[in-house]
Structure formats: structure tokens, C-alpha cells
Amino acid sequence: MNPAAPTTLRRSLSTPLLVLYGLGTMVGAGIYALTGEIAGIAGVWTPAAFALAAIVAGFTALSFGELAARHPLSAGEAAYLRAGFGRERLAQLGGALVALAGATSAAALSRAALGYLGDLVAVPQVLGLVVLVVGIGVVVSIGIRESVWVAAVLTVLEIGGVLLVTAVAALHLAGGDGGSGALATAPGRLPVAAVVSGAALGFYAFLGFEDMVNVAEEVRDPRRAIPRAIVIALLVTTALYVALALAAIGVVDPAELGRSDAPLTLIYARAAGPAPGLISGIAIAGMLNGVIIQMIMASRVLYGLAQQGSAPAWLGQVHPRTRTPLQATALVSTAVLGLALFFPLAGLARATSWITLALFCALNLALLRMKRRGDEAPPGPRVPAWVPVVGALLCAGLLLSELLA
Numbered sequence: 001m002n003p004a005a006p007t008t009l010r011r012s013l014s015t016p017l018l019v020l021y022g023l024g025t026m027v028g029a030g031i032y033a034l035t036g037e038i039a040g041i042a043g044v045w046t047p048a049a050f051a052l053a054a055i056v057a058g059f060t061a062l063s064f065g066e067l068a069a070r071h072p073l074s075a076g077e078a079a080y081l082r083a084g085f086g087r088e089r090l091a092q093l094g095g096a097l098v099a100l101a102g103a104t105s106a107a108a109l110s111r112a113a114l115g116y117l118g119d120l121v122a123v124p125q126v127l128g129l130v131v132l133v134v135g136i137g138v139v140v141s142i143g144i145r146e147s148v149w150v151a152a153v154l155t156v157l158e159i160g161g162v163l164l165v166t167a168v169a170a171l172h173l174a175g176g177d178g179g180s181g182a183l184a185t186a187p188g189r190l191p192v193a194a195v196v197s198g199a200a201l202g203f204y205a206f207l208g209f210e211d212m213v214n215v216a217e218e219v220r221d222p223r224r225a226i227p228r229a230i231v232i233a234l235l236v237t238t239a240l241y242v243a244l245a246l247a248a249i250g251v252v253d254p255a256e257l258g259r260s261d262a263p264l265t266l267i268y269a270r271a272a273g274p275a276p277g278l279i280s281g282i283a284i285a286g287m288l289n290g291v292i293i294q295m296i297m298a299s300r301v302l303y304g305l306a307q308q309g310s311a312p313a314w315l316g317q318v319h320p321r322t323r324t325p326l327q328a329t330a331l332v333s334t335a336v337l338g339l340a341l342f343f344p345l346a347g348l349a350r351a352t353s354w355i356t357l358a359l360f361c362a363l364n365l366a367l368l369r370m371k372r373r374g375d376e377a378p379p380g381p382r383v384p385a386w387v388p389v390v391g392a393l394l395c396a397g398l399l400l401s402e403l404l405a
Helices: 015-026 030-070 076-085 088-120 125-142 144-174 192-206 209-218 222-251 254-258 263-272 278-307 326-342 345-373 386-404
Strands: none
Touching: 015 144, 015 209, 015 222, 015 278, 030 076, 030 192, 030 209, 030 222, 030 254, 030 263, 030 345, 030 386, 076 088, 076 209, 076 278, 076 345, 088 125, 088 278, 088 326, 088 345, 125 144, 125 278, 125 326, 144 209, 144 222, 144 263, 144 278, 192 222, 192 386, 209 222, 209 278, 222 254, 222 263, 254 263, 263 278, 278 326, 345 386
């Protein structure tokens, strides 16, 4: 490396690692809670609600795949907004909101993880949050490959938990041990309103594909790898959720699932007997994984904004040994800790949802504008112009429904 040249991020992420990175936030802690809530809404049609949610999320995911192929940069959302609308202030605002959403999500997951941990062992809240956030900040600072490998291990644990619950439920049903009987008594007519309502909630279980674009400068051949990894992660997540939903409603009555605060624990206990701490431990691993991924994402957004001249230059500095943006990571860690200590969990989750949906609307429209103008783009995957149109409309509808709720 030329000692006079500025240190850059290291391109060390392969497509499989990128898929695991995406799965780590898509198959996150949310599914350990949302399964019950969606079952309470959609009943025996819960698998259909998850499938519809995947389709809804898929439009925006496909738009992100093309945007990443056009502009494979950290702080990708800022670059997409700049390219689509030509407004620097909008790009700065979009990038700042993405970083804020990542920090807010990491703070919410940190508080939730500490809450689950408190069910297993007594942990002082303030000390626990400081140790958790600072510790993860150190992990994220060590190196992108190392931190993504940690995330990959936790992702395998998360997926393993979903597969374990699905498998024991399926074996329980195959053994003729009864179950709720819900599948056998499913009504013949599809309750459209209930399925749509369940899908609107299930949409949030598929979020995470948007985080994948912000490690673009650390991915090998990002124009090909990122769109491919987004599609693979979405398909794997959909298969896992639909299989889990089928098994769940076969073992536990959907109404009972809807009343449970720990639906996967309930399913496992009903199918195989109590397993103290097992599912809770896996849920904690999922939440910690989410914190790691969100902090990686937010720090890369700040780095990318600095590289694009939209944030202070010191946020774009990369340490020559770790090849990570240490200053940006430190700022994100501080923000996550402050949010976790001083803001309620429900408020953090709600704010993250509103920011995300508003950005999704704008980014779909940015891609549409690029297409309508006929902007020149490098070779890579392309989607029809109606894909971002549908994606924008769906996200706008979800945002409106949340604001009016």
C-alpha cells in the first residue's frame, strides 16, 4: 500500500458472508415476538400473511438491489437520493436518518436483550447497557471481516433456533400427538382483511436487506454480489417464516399464540416440553447480532457521508491497521448508549419504523426518477419501472396506517 495514499475500507466480504450478514438482521429477534402477534391477527392463515409480507417487502428489496448496483457506496441511501433528486440537502438528510435509524434500532435491541437476560440472571440495567454497547463497539472496531464472522455465528444460532422450533413442532404433528387442530379446521374462504393486516405487521420481520447496501465498499464485486445476496436472503427468510408459521399453528391455537409474549418458547414447550432458557438464550443471541449489524451499518453510513463530502472529514478516517472507521464507530456507540439509557423501548421501535418507511418511499421514487430520465448505469441487474412504483405506494400505505393508528 502506498503510504501517502489514504487508508480505505478492506474489500473482504464474499457473497456467502454478505448473505449471512443480511440474514442476521432479517431473521432477527423480531420473529421471536412477531409470530404470535401475526397469528393472533391472521389465525390459521398466518403462513399466507408471511408470504404476502415477503412479496410486499420484495418490491423495495429489488429496488435496493438495482440502486446498489448503480451506486455501490457506503451511505448508499444518500448517494441514491443525490442521484435521483439532485438535492444535496436531501441526500444529507437521508444519510443522517439512516444512521439515526441504525443507532435507534441498535439501542432498542440492546434494551430488549438486557430485558431477556434479566429473566435468566440479575443484571443492573445501566452497567449492563454500558458493558453491552461498549463491548459490541469494540467488536465492530476490530475489523469488518472479524465482526461479520461474529455476526455470522450468531446468525447461525438464530436460524438454528427457528429450525429447532419448526422441527420439534413438525415431529410432534407427525407423531400424531394432536395439536391445535387449526389446520384441519381452516375455513375455506380466505379472510383477506386479516391476512393483509397480518402481512402489514409481518413486513417488519423482513427488514434488514437495506443494511446490506451500506457495506458495499467492503464487498468483493458489489454490483453483482449485493443484488444477488439481497434476493437469496429474502428467499431464505421467507422459507423459514412460512415453515415456522405452518408448524406453529399446527401445534398451538393461533389465538393462544397471539396472547403469548414468547410464542416460540410456547411452541417448543407444547411440542417437546419445557426447555428453560433455551429459546430465550437464542433470542438474546439474535438481539446481540442485530446490535452488531446495526452499529456496523450506521458507522459505514457516517463514513460514506464523510467520503461524499456530506459530513465532517474526520468521520471518514479509516484506521490503517483495523481498516475500520474508528471515529465513526465511536460516535455511533456513544449515540446507541445514550438512546438506550434515556429513551423507552417502545418509542425507539416506533421511531425506527417511521424513519425506515419514509426513506423507503423516497428511495423507490429516486430509482423511478433515474429510470425515467434514462440515467446511464453500469452493467447489472435491472427491474421494471413499475417495481419502485409499487414499492413506494406500499411503503407509503404502511407509513400512513402507522401514523393514523
